Amino acid sequence: MKNKRLRWAVPAATAVAVGTAFAIPALATASADELPETTPADLLAAVAQAEPTAMSGTAVYTARLGLPELPAEMTGGADPLNLLSGSSTIRVWTDGAERSRVSLLGTTSEYSAVVDGPEAWTYSSAKNAVVHVSLDDAATAQLDAAKADAQARADAVDPASIPTPEALAEQVLAFASMTSEVTLDDNVVVAGRDAYQLEITPLTDDTLVDRIVVAFDGETYVPLSYQAWSSMDTSAPALEVAFTDVSMDAPSDAALAFSTPDGATVEEKVVTGEDLAAATAPAEGTEGDVPVLPEDFDPSTLDPSALTPGAGFLPEGTSISGFGWATVVEQSGVDVAGLLSGDVDADAADLPASPWAGRPAEDLAEEFRGSAADGGFSLDATALYDQLTTPVEGGRLFTSALLSALVTDDGRVFVGSVPTDTLLAAAGLA
Amino acid sequence: MSSTLTERDHDGVPTTGGDAVVRTRGLTKKFRSGQVAVDGIDLEVPRGAVYGFLGPNGSGKTTTIRMLLGLVQPTSGEALVLGGAMPRSAVAVLPRVGALVEGPAFQPYLTGRRNLDRLDAVDMTADPRTSKARIGAALERVGLSAAAAKPYRNYSLGMKQRLGLAAALLRPRDLLILDEPTNGLDPQGTREVRHLIRELAEDGASVLVSSHLLAEIDQVCTHVGVMSRGKLLVQGERDVVTSGGRQSGERVVITTLRDHVDGARRVLARLAGVDPSSASEAASVEDADHLGDGAVTVTATLGGASLSDVAPALVAADVLVLGIGTDRPSLEDVFVELTGEGFDVAR
Amino acid sequence: MSHAEATAAPDAAEAPTSRTTAAGPEVREASEASEAPTRRRGAFGRLLRSELGLVLGRRRNQLLLALLASVPILLGIVLAIVSDSAYAGQGPGFIDRIGGNGLFLVVTSLFLCTPFLLPLVTSIAAGDAIAGEAGGGTLRYLLTVPVRRGTLLVAKALAAMTFMLVAVALVTAAALLAGGLLFGFDDLTLLSGQTIPLTDGVLRMLGVAGYVAMSLTGLVAVGLFFSTLAEVPVGVMAATVVVAIVSTVLDSLPQLSAIHPFLLTHHWFDFAEFLRFEVSWSLLGQGLALQAAWVAIFGSLAWARFTTADITS
Ligand SMILES: Nc1ncnc2c1ncn2[C@@H]1O[C@H](COP(=O)(O)OP(=O)(O)OP(=O)(O)O)[C@@H](O)[C@H]1O
Numbered sequence A: 001m002k003n004k005r006l007r008w009a010v011p012a013a014t015a016v017a018v019g020t021a022f023a024i025p026a027l028a029t030a031s032a033d034e035l036p037e038t039t040p041a042d043l044l045a046a047v048a049q050a051e052p053t054a055m056s057g058t059a060v061y062t063a064r065l066g067l068p069e070l071p072a073e074m075t076g077g078a079d080p081l082n083l084l085s086g087s088s089t090i091r092v093w094t095d096g097a098e099r100s101r102v103s104l105l106g107t108t109s110e111y112s113a114v115v116d117g118p119e120a121w122t123y124s125s126a127k128n129a130v131v132h133v134s135l136d137d138a139a140t141a142q143l144d145a146a147k148a149d150a151q152a153r154a155d156a157v158d159p160a161s162i163p164t165p166e167a168l169a170e171q172v173l174a175f176a177s178m179t180s181e182v183t184l185d186d187n188v189v190v191a192g193r194d195a196y197q198l199e200i201t202p203l204t205d206d207t208l209v210d211r212i213v214v215a216f217d218g219e220t221y222v223p224l225s226y227q228a229w230s231s232m233d234t235s236a237p238a239l240e241v242a243f244t245d246v247s248m249d250a251p252s253d254a255a256l257a258f259s260t261p262d263g264a265t266v267e268e269k270v271v272t273g274e275d276l277a278a279a280t281a282p283a284e285g286t287e288g289d290v291p292v293l294p295e296d297f298d299p300s301t302l303d304p305s306a307l308t309p310g311a312g313f314l315p316e317g318t319s320i321s322g323f324g325w326a327t328v329v330e331q332s333g334v335d336v337a338g339l340l341s342g343d344v345d346a347d348a349a350d351l352p353a354s355p356w357a358g359r360p361a362e363d364l365a366e367e368f369r370g371s372a373a374d375g376g377f378s379l380d381a382t383a384l385y386d387q388l389t390t391p392v393e394g395g396r397l398f399t400s401a402l403l404s405a406l407v408t409d410d411g412r413v414f415v416g417s418v419p420t421d422t423l424l425a426a427a428g429l430a
Numbered sequence B: 001m002s003s004t005l006t007e008r009d010h011d012g013v014p015t016t017g018g019d020a021v022v023r024t025r026g027l028t029k030k031f032r033s034g035q036v037a038v039d040g041i042d043l044e045v046p047r048g049a050v051y052g053f054l055g056p057n058g059s060g061k062t063t064t065i066r067m068l069l070g071l072v073q074p075t076s077g078e079a080l081v082l083g084g085a086m087p088r089s090a091v092a093v094l095p096r097v098g099a100l101v102e103g104p105a106f107q108p109y110l111t112g113r114r115n116l117d118r119l120d121a122v123d124m125t126a127d128p129r130t131s132k133a134r135i136g137a138a139l140e141r142v143g144l145s146a147a148a149a150k151p152y153r154n155y156s157l158g159m160k161q162r163l164g165l166a167a168a169l170l171r172p173r174d175l176l177i178l179d180e181p182t183n184g185l186d187p188q189g190t191r192e193v194r195h196l197i198r199e200l201a202e203d204g205a206s207v208l209v210s211s212h213l214l215a216e217i218d219q220v221c222t223h224v225g226v227m228s229r230g231k232l233l234v235q236g237e238r239d240v241v242t243s244g245g246r247q248s249g250e251r252v253v254i255t256t257l258r259d260h261v262d263g264a265r266r267v268l269a270r271l272a273g274v275d276p277s278s279a280s281e282a283a284s285v286e287d288a289d290h291l292g293d294g295a296v297t298v299t300a301t302l303g304g305a306s307l308s309d310v311a312p313a314l315v316a317a318d319v320l321v322l323g324i325g326t327d328r329p330s331l332e333d334v335f336v337e338l339t340g341e342g343f344d345v346a347r
Numbered sequence C: 001m002s003h004a005e006a007t008a009a010p011d012a013a014e015a016p017t018s019r020t021t022a023a024g025p026e027v028r029e030a031s032e033a034s035e036a037p038t039r040r041r042g043a044f045g046r047l048l049r050s051e052l053g054l055v056l057g058r059r060r061n062q063l064l065l066a067l068l069a070s071v072p073i074l075l076g077i078v079l080a081i082v083s084d085s086a087y088a089g090q091g092p093g094f095i096d097r098i099g100g101n102g103l104f105l106v107v108t109s110l111f112l113c114t115p116f117l118l119p120l121v122t123s124i125a126a127g128d129a130i131a132g133e134a135g136g137g138t139l140r141y142l143l144t145v146p147v148r149r150g151t152l153l154v155a156k157a158l159a160a161m162t163f164m165l166v167a168v169a170l171v172t173a174a175a176l177l178a179g180g181l182l183f184g185f186d187d188l189t190l191l192s193g194q195t196i197p198l199t200d201g202v203l204r205m206l207g208v209a210g211y212v213a214m215s216l217t218g219l220v221a222v223g224l225f226f227s228t229l230a231e232v233p234v235g236v237m238a239a240t241v242v243v244a245i246v247s248t249v250l251d252s253l254p255q256l257s258a259i260h261p262f263l264l265t266h267h268w269f270d271f272a273e274f275l276r277f278e279v280s281w282s283l284l285g286q287g288l289a290l291q292a293a294w295v296a297i298f299g300s301l302a303w304a305r306f307t308t309a310d311i312t313s
C-alpha cells in the first residue's frame, strides 16, 4: 500500500517539475537592475539621439478595447481588422532606415507590409493579393525637393542655435508637464533585454487614458514595448505591443525585399503629385522655423486655452474643444452612410466558411457576411459599423477603452479619448 | 517477510512436509466495492500435489488465483508462490508457472499459432530460437496442431480452452495454476486434460486446479481445498478430507449373490474386528440386480484390516465373490455437506 | 511492482528439484538452457516488433490508414476537377494555391486532418493499447507470461506512437504523390509572399509533417493514461478525442487566454511556421516542450496507474 502511494507520487513530482520548468523563464523576466540610473530627461535625450537601429523580432499585440473580436480565422486569414481586439503576433524586420517589413501572423496566413524607400506593398496570403503603393514622377520630384529643402534649411541654421538633445528633451518634458506627469518606472526585461520604462500619466481625470508606459531598450533605446492603460480597466493595459523576441542584427536582404508572388492579384495605387501636395501642404500658421521654446519658458504661466489652435490652423469643417488629453475633435459635414457603401466596402475582407464552426464569435461573422454580387462573401462594412456602435438619441456612439466617437444624424463626428458623456455634451445631445 | 512465513508453524493446517509450492497466510482481498472476496485464507499446496480448488460460484477461487499470479494486489496477508512473495517476485517466479485464469483469452483476429508466438515474444527470458519448436510442441500436446492456422475468432469453445492450455505449456513449468481448465471441453477433451494433469504431476510438476466438475477433480487430485464465501473451509489430502478427518479406514464393496450375504457379513465383521452378532449393522446390503440375477452388494468399513486380506478370507469362508472393490465417499457428498445445498449464489 | 521484481529474485532462488518438460523431449535441452531468469538481449526489440505487428497487422487499423491516405488523394482529385471556381477563397488560406503548386496539398491535407482525423487515429491506437487488451482478457495472460508492467506499457506506448507516425507519414506521402501527379511541383511561395526553391519547399513540407507528428505525442500519452483506467477501448477513444476537441474549443475562448499556453492543442497549428519566411524555432520549440510536458505528466500517470492496478478483467 505504501508502495502504491509512492508510485502516485511520481506523476505528482513530474507535474511539479514541469510546472517549475515552465515557470522559470517567466520568473527570469521579473527584474532588471543592471542598467545605469537615468532620469526622464536623460532618457528622452538618449532616445532622440539614438542611431536608427537595424533589428528584427516578434511582438505580441493585444487590444482589450472592449470591441468584438475578429480573429484571423474569421476574417479569412491575417488581416489588419484582427487588431481591433484580442491578441495578434507581429514580426518586424527593419534596417533602421529605408526598408522594413511588418507581418501580421494568422494561424495559417500572413498579412505583410513592406516599405522600401518611397515604395510600399501589402500582401495578404489569404487573398493572395498585393497592393502596391508607389509615387509617380511628379510626386517623387516633389519629395526629393522637400528633402533637399530641409537639408538646405538645416545647413543654414547656425549650429550654435540648435539646442542640444539634452536641452530639447528638457523642453519637451516641460511642455508635456502642462498636461502630464512623466516619470521613470522600474526597469523591466522585455524579450530578454533590459529596458527603461517611461510612464506618462495625464494630469486630468477627464480622459479615458490612465497612463502610457513605454519601455526603451537600455542599449539601443529602441522602444521594446508600449502599453496604454485605460481608466476603465486597471487590471490590464487596453492596448499593448511588446516584443517577445528581438535580434539587433541587420535582417537579410531577402527579408526586406518584396517580389510579387506568382498568381497573386496586384492592385496598383499610385500617389500623384497632387495627392502629395494636398497631404503635405503646411497648414496655415505653422510655417516657419522649428518651434523653440524660450529659455525662460514656464508652463505654469501659460494659459492652456492659448494652446488650442485657432480656426485658421485647422482644415475646413474641423474644430477642436477641450485641452490636452481631453481634447475633442469635431468634423462636420461627414456622410457616413456614403463612406460605408463606397470605399470601405471595396476593401472589406473576405469571410470564407469558417472551419471553426461553433465559435462564440460565429454569430458576429454571420452578420458581417453581406450578399456580394459575385456570390462570394464579403465583410459588410455597414454591419460592422452597426456592430461597433450603439444608437443614442440623435446619433450613434462608438465606445472603447481608449477612444470614443459620436456620429450625429446631422453629419457631425466627434472623436476624443474622453468618456462618451463628454462627446454627447460637446454635440449638444446630452 | 517470506522467511517468517515459511518458518512459521501452521497449526490446524495439515501439511505434507514443509515443502509447499503455494503457501498463503491470511490472504485477504477486499475490493473497492467493499466486497471481501477472499477472507484470510491459509492455502498450502505441497510440492508434487494435484490440488483441487473447489467452491461454489463467487466463493473467491478466481480472486485467490489472481492474487497468486500477481494480477491483484492483496489487501492484506502474504502469498508465496514457488518461494517468491507475490506480487513482488512475479517476474522472477512466473516463468515457472503456467496459468489459465477464468477461461482463455486471445486476440480474435490472430491465428492460434500467432497468438502463442505473441505471448512468447512478451516473455523477456524466452529463447526466440526455440520459440517455433516450443509452440509446435505445445499445440501438439493439446491436440490443436490441425487448427493452429485458423484465426482464434473461428475456434470452438473447446478449441479456445485447448489453446489456453497450450499457452500454459509453452515452457517447462514447476507449477500449473488452472482455473476451470475443462470448461467447454468435449468428453475426449476432458479426458485429455485429466491425462495431461496426471502426466504433468508424474513429471514432477505441482498443479492447482479449480473446477466445478467434481468427478473430474476426484479422479486426479491428491489434495483438495474447499472455499465458501471467501473462506477456506477445509483443505488437505483428498482422502482425509472426504472421510471427514475420521481416517476410519477404507470401505470395501463386495458383490455376491443373495444367498451368500450372511457369510460375507460374518467375514467382514471379523476382519473389521466387530462383534459378529452386530454384523448386520456393520455392513449394508443393496440389491444389484443390474449386475446379474440375485446379485447384491455388501459394503462395510474395513477398520484396521487391509483390503488385500478381504478376498482370501471370503474365499476361505466359501463366499462366492462376483466382484470386490473399494468405495470412497464421493467428493460431491463432502462438497455439498460443506457448502450447503442451496442453489443461489451466496453473495 | 515492476521495480521491486528484479531485486526480489533471490526469493525465488529455491531451485526446483524436478521439472516437467511440457514442450516435449525434442526441445528439452534448448528449453533448459533458456531457463535462466535473466533477460535476453534484444528481448525488448522482439516484444516491440510483436506489438507493432499486432497494431499494424490488424485489418481495422489498415483500413483506417488507407482511409486517411485517401484524404489528400480525394482532395486533390476534387480540386483538379473543380479547379479554380468553387473553392477559391474557401477553407484554409492555401487551398486555392494547390492548383498552382502540388506542394500545398501536403499542408492542406495535414491542416484538414489535424483537428479531428489524426487525433481519432491516435486515440484508437491508445484505446487498443491497454483497455483493448483488458477488455479482451488478454492483459492477464500477457502479465502472467510474465512481463514487467512498466516494460509492457513502454512497448504499448511506442507501438501507439508508431501507428500515429505511420498515419502522418502516409498522409504526407499520399499528398506528395497526388500533388505531384495532379498539379506538379513548383518553387514554394511562402505566406509572406517570398519564394523559396523547390528542394527547400519539399524539406519544409517534411518539417510540417514532422511537427504535426510530434504535436500528437501528448495526445498519445493522454490516451494511454485513459487506456489504463478503462476496459472498454471505445470509451477511451471517445474520451481522448474529446480531450483534443475540448482543448481546441478552450483555446478559442479569449476569456481563457491565461491557460492557452498550456493547452494540449495550443501549438498544433504552429506548423504554419514552416511556411513563413523565418521559421521561428523558438515557437516550434515551445510547441515541442509543451508536448514533452504532457507526455511526462500523463506518461507518468499512466505508469503509476498501470503498475498498481488490479487486473480483474
Ligand atoms: N473486480 C471486482 N470487484 C468487486 N467484486 C468482485 C470483483 N471480482 C470479483 N468480485 C466478487 O468477489 C467474489 C469472488 O469472485 P471470484 O471470481 O473469485 O469467484 P469464483 O470462486 O472464481 O467463482 P466462479 O466459480 O463463479 O468462477 C464474488 O462475489 C464476486 O462478485
Ligand SMILES: [Mg+2]
Residues within 6 Å of the ligand: B061, B062, B063, B102, B179
Ligand atoms: Mg472463477
